[in-house]
């Protein structure tokens with residue numbers, strides 16, 4: 010708190026600098042005026058990693074009547090609910106010293122305010138969500154774009170400083186809200202310009218154009234041919250695995266050659282890449298194998314009469330096995346659909362069986378800026394170097410992060426590893442996310458850390474216990490009672 014005006018107090022935890030009346034919260038709902046004191050509304054989270062990760066735990070003095078039920082463990086002080094210092098030349102809210110295996114350690118925690126942040130979404134589906142670079146919208150506002158697809162997944166990049174700061178006020182607000190909801194494990198509906206609508210929720214199956222996506226494909230069309238060639242051999246003359254990227258044709262494919270599959274004279278549309286592997290057999294879409302095809306014969310250009318023969322059999326199947334069709338060539342070498350023989354049913358079912366459940370994965374990505382680092386040390390570049398040299402471990406709400414090589418401390422974290430509601434926001438707009446730096450005390454001193462601000466872990470835990478706000482969580486963080494605002 011910096012100022013008091015009448016009975017209002019001024020919050021200085023972010024650039025908004027709210028004046029807050031008694032009993033009310035500031036604009037972000039994170040800070041409140043409680044009897045003239047500025048308090049962080051949400052409980053500060055001390056995490057027991059063993060419990061949170063589902064690891065084995067042993068009761069101390071098991072079966073002893075003296076055992077109170079408390080587990081002997083050293084909690085990890087996360088930044089969730091720790092609060093923010095602004096501007097960040099001030100020391101971080103919690104600098105906690107402890108001993109681990111006889112080594113003096115320090116954990117510096119703060120809730121970072123990130124204007125440079127976003128989420129990377131991996132949506133397990135072959136269905137075409139939209140062209141690369143197409144704008145992705147939430148509530149009609151542009152919040153990101155489709156980026157390059159990955160194996161069995163469509164990728165979206167949302168947020169980033171441009172959507173947060175360069176667009177209109179509503180664009181920034183909706184972008185912030187979208188990032189916040191996705192990071193806190195809530196569902197968000199997105200629409201793609203010229204593409205699909207998709208409901209995305211971390212750890213859940215995507216809902217595309219109203220339909221629940223059940224399966225992630227077993228592989229590309231070529232890989233599927235390779236995996237199942239032996240199971241088809243002798244039961245069917247030709248197999249085509251329909252895939253928007255690489256459609257596989259058994260008789261031409263290396264796998265078919267190796268097991269002795271006979272040439273069938275099938276002619277495919279699209280561009281032949283290598284034998285039995287065809288690119289661009291149709292346009293992308295939400296039909297068979299991520300193409301726009303509803304009738305799989307649309308991608309077959311015909312049969313060479315010198316090679317094909319009447320009665321020849323053809324199985325066409327998608328990369329998830331959800332769509333399949335069986336044909337027999339008539340006297341004029343026209344494919345006539347027939348019932349799938351029993352001896353092929355198992356192979357089709359096996360494709361489906363080998364598909365993993367389709368999920369949405371949300372990675373939060375942000376850059377720990379110069380000012381945030383100043384809350385850790387008076388010489389911020391040394392913190393960056395320390396992270397680079399693996400002397401400092403970075404976590405987000407206790408979850409491991411991936412720090413990008415190169416300059417700065419740009420990290421990504423799987424939001425499903427954090428307790429729910431670990432993320433917040435401020436209306437600048439920016440996302441508030443926990444970040445912790447853990448290193449040896451001597452290294453912390455060497456990089457110019459605020460050593461004099463360090464408090465022993467026991468003291469932090471005791472003070473939490475006194476205020477009964479500490480929580481050891483495995484799931485969602487309980488929200489403190491909201492004050493009317």
Ligand code: SF4
Pocket residue numbers: 020021022023024025026027034035036037038039040435436
């Ligand atoms: S938005 Fe929140 S953090 Fe920022 S000044 Fe207002 S109450 Fe404080």
